[in-house]
Amino acid sequence: MQFSLTKSIEILERTPETLRHLLDNISEDWTFANEGEQTWSAYDVIGHLIHGDKTDWLTRAELILSDKVDKKFIPFDRFAQFENNKGKSLTQLLNEFNEIRIANIENLRKLSISASDLNKTGIHPKFGQVTLSQLLSTWVVHDLDHISQISRVMARQYKNEVGPWIEYLKILNQ
Amino acid sequence: MQFSLTKSIEILERTPETLRHLLDNISEDWTFANEGEQTWSAYDVIGHLIHGDKTDWLTRAELILSDKVDKKFIPFDRFAQFENNKGKSLTQLLNEFNEIRIANIENLRKLSISASDLNKTGIHPKFGQVTLSQLLSTWVVHDLDHISQISRVMARQYKNEVGPWIEYLKILNQ
Numbered sequence: 001m002q003f004s005l006t007k008s009i010e011i012l013e014r015t016p017e018t019l020r021h022l023l024d025n026i027s028e029d030w031t032f033a034n035e036g037e038q039t040w041s042a043y044d045v046i047g048h049l050i051h052g053d054k055t056d057w058l059t060r061a062e063l064i065l066s067d068k069v070d071k072k073f074i075p076f077d078r079f080a081q082f083e084n085n086k087g088k089s090l091t092q093l094l095n096e097f098n099e100i101r102i103a104n105i106e107n108l109r110k111l112s113i114s115a116s117d118l119n120k121t122g123i124h125p126k127f128g129q130v131t132l133s134q135l136l137s138t139w140v141v142h143d144l145d146h147i148s149q150i151s152r153v154m155a156r157q158y159k160n161e162v163g164p165w166i167e168y169l170k171i172l173n174q
Numbered sequence: 175m176q177f178s179l180t181k182s183i184e185i186l187e188r189t190p191e192t193l194r195h196l197l198d199n200i201s202e203d204w205t206f207a208n209e210g211e212q213t214w215s216a217y218d219v220i221g222h223l224i225h226g227d228k229t230d231w232l233t234r235a236e237l238i239l240s241d242k243v244d245k246k247f248i249p250f251d252r253f254a255q256f257e258n259n260k261g262k263s264l265t266q267l268l269n270e271f272n273e274i275r276i277a278n279i280e281n282l283r284k285l286s287i288s289a290s291d292l293n294k295t296g297i298h299p300k301f302g303q304v305t306l307s308q309l310l311s312t313w314v315v316h317d318l319d320h321i322s323q324i325s326r327v328m329a330r331q332y333k334n335e336v337g338p339w340i341e342y343l344k345i346l347n348q
Contacts, residue, residue, distance in 0.1 A: 001203050001204075001207065001331040001332065001335075002335065003332070003335045004201075004203075006201075007200075007201050007203060007204065010200040010201060010204070011200070011204070011328070014195055014196055014200070017195045018192055018195040018196045021188055021191045021192040021195050022188055022192045022321070026181075026184040026185070026188070027178075027180075027181045027184060029175050029178075029181060030175075030181065030184070030185070033175065124338070127337075127338035127339070127341075128338075130337055130338060130339070131337065133335065134335065134336055134337035134338070134339060137332045137335035137336045137337075137339075138336045138337075138339040138342075138343065140329075140332060141329045141332050141336055141339075141343050141345065141346065142343065144325040144326070144328050144329035144345060145325070145329060145343055145344060145345040145346075147196070147321070147322075147325040148321075148322040148323075148325035148326050148329070148345055149322075149344075151318040151319070151321040151322035151325070152318070152322050154185070154318050155314075155315045155318035155319060155322070157175040158175065158177070158311045158314060158315050161175075161176065161177045161307065161308065161311035162308055162311045162312045162315055163301075163304055163305065163308035163311075163312075164298070164301035164302075164304060164308070165301070165304070165308060165311075165312040165315075167301075168312075169312070169315050169316065169319055170319060170323075171315065171318060171319040171322055172315065172319075174348070
């Protein structure tokens, strides 16, 4: 499948409501549990998604399309959510993610990205030159990666409860 | 986390709407694509979830709790969906899954499962004796496994589009 802005937005605009349906108002045993030291809970992942939408994806797209000479991306802080979200409930975070994502998609549409814009580039702190279509594809895959991760983290909480079925459940053996 | 019927139902009752939000009305490039020969698309997985709810999970729970002497489970057909769903749209399948799941949860609640019921057993075709709580835990993990799988199958459609970011996207490297 080749990159398509329309098809990318189909995924990006659904992620917040998908995660709300999966997570809102369920027990904290599911949403605050992680996979062990240095791993993230569903709550942590939602914070990470918010931080990405606030500081990273659209900001980088706008930089690529701007007239600025310096197209170096600001490195993304993968741990900002731990400081930012102190005291916030999961419901608050799910609402916050929904709001910022709606605004970002509106702004993404306003950029009126053309086929030739997709080949414009910015400078990633590690990878060097990357194109706008690679950035936007990664935004989509990043959403899906974290939906998958959240499902896995939740599933693992029952790892000791499934008995011999563990053999059939790929998610518990990753 | 120990098995809890209430916390299990929290997940089971959310799966159909979570999947509807993720999948309904998006391009078939996302929902009918698989990961290569002998693998499943999102569409195939929804059919598999329906077949499980129609023939497997609750049926096995009812057998465990029944007075029948023979507690052998009927083997589950992992490929029934390919025949069952010919000509149906994804929206039809998502509706069908939602309806059967709602009915199953209602019937699960009607079983009034007690703490001691959870240790009652049935005979799995491969594993032999398994308990009701293992069966119900597996139902929950099976839902989450397939949410994770669907996200992965969709993400993979952009595998060639993300450029160097592939290194950071675990879901593309599984």
